[in-house]
Amino acid sequence: MAFKDGILEGVDYTAARHMGGKITPELVVLHDTASSLQEGSAADYLQDNDTKVSVHFVIELNGKLRQLVPINRRANHAGASSYHGRKGCNQFSIGIELVNPGKMRAAGENGVTWFGSTVENGHPYSIEIAETPEHGRGMWMHYPEAQLDTLLWLLRLLFSEVQTLRDIRPHWYVSPGRKVDTNPLFPLDHVRSYILGRDDPAEEEATALSKPVGADELAIVSANGDRLNLRRWPSFNPNIIAKIPDGTTVPVLRRGTFDGRTWLLVLYAGQEGWIVASYADPVTYAPAR
Ligand SMILES: [Zn+2]
Missing domain, CATH: 2.30.30.170 (SH3 type barrels.)
Incomplete structure (x- = not known):
């Protein structure tokens, strides 16, 4: 049994301050922290803050995983959101945050985050300009392999242990026009087809x-x-x-x-x-x- 009372065994767990009642998760919502890249900084904030936000899992750039909310309890990660006509995704989803600076402004080869930090291209993560209808144009940071490896491992585990789960979506999909995470460089189709298989559950x-x-x-x-x-x-x-x-x-x-x-x-x-x-x-x- 990988989960005990909704907590993944063998993983660093610290209960978040803001945690809701019982939920039955049907969806995984993927996020960017849009934060400092310093290890632990986003996770510490999501664990305890005055803005009432929380999330089930945080994955650091080096792949380190931390859990903050049991998967059968509500976390405040998606805000105003809707999934195929159902509003309030927090009520039926598991949130996973990937540490990433979010949308940046281009400054030559480098990027400047919304909070004013400069992220240098290639030191050690590569960044590039990309544009989609959902994200607009911006400078974005690639997700390191170690981080994606942990994400795929966690998703496989969740989908094998939680029978009610049936879809994986980025935050921008459930909060269109309001959110741009995960960023355009995230290998969304690859991750979805790897975990969900060829048949799209939304189509079924x-x-x-x-x-x-x-x-x-x-x-x-x-x-x-x-x-x-x-x-x-x-x-x-x-x-x-x-x-x-x-x-x-x-x-x-x-x-x-x-x-x-x-x-x-x-x-x-x-x-x-x-x-x-x-x-x-x-x-x-x-x-x-
Ligand atoms: Zn988000």
């Missing part, structure tokens, strides 16, 4: 909660002259895979209600994706005779 869930429609159902995109977002999953989490021009006719494959809104699974430009049904006029395909 979307399939389970929707129904197929008739073979000849079509919809015309009606988005007031705008392009309509085609999404990987039926949610407003960052998952846009294409933008469909207004007036485009698309075949409809499935229909479902998610978080009180009707969504359609459609086929556009060779890929399947979800659109909000209220931006599409239904039409039935009538073959020419």
Whole structure:
């Protein structure tokens, strides 16, 4: 038994000051500390502070792991957040913080953190400029191998011991527009596919909660002259895979209600994706005779 009362045996544990009631974890949320890189500094803060924040695990740059909250108790790591329509991720997630400076401003080859420290490129960690729609443009620090090794080890353990866990997401995914951790250099797809396998659990869930429609159902995109977002999953989490021009006719494959809104699974430009049904006029395909 690797966990005893939610605490990982053989790992440095100090109870955090801010700890909530019992939870059943279904999700792992990954974070950057956006802090000093000094070993112990972020973990000590998360263990005891006046801002009410806490987290289950902290992984140092050298891979050292520390636990602060049992995995069956609530920690205050995600704040305002939502996962596929469910708000308040702290209530059903395990938080893991990776020590990392977060978004930096470029100063030549080096980076300057939000708290004014300079991180020199290559001493000893490499940093680089990167930009994504979710993160914006910034200077970011790579996650050292030792840190990623510990993360993968911990995730494997969690997913083998905690039967209710089914997904891994970065903080930016559950708090879009508000958070940018983990950073764009984090090997998210690799970590998710390594732990979760090829089948995406969010896709299984979307399939389970929707129904197929008739073979000849079509919809015309009606988005007031705008392009309509085609999404990987039926949610407003960052998952846009294409933008469909207004007036485009698309075949409809499935229909479902998610978080009180009707969504359609459609086929556009060779890929399947979800659109909000209220931006599409239904039409039935009538073959020419
Ligand atoms: Zn975070």
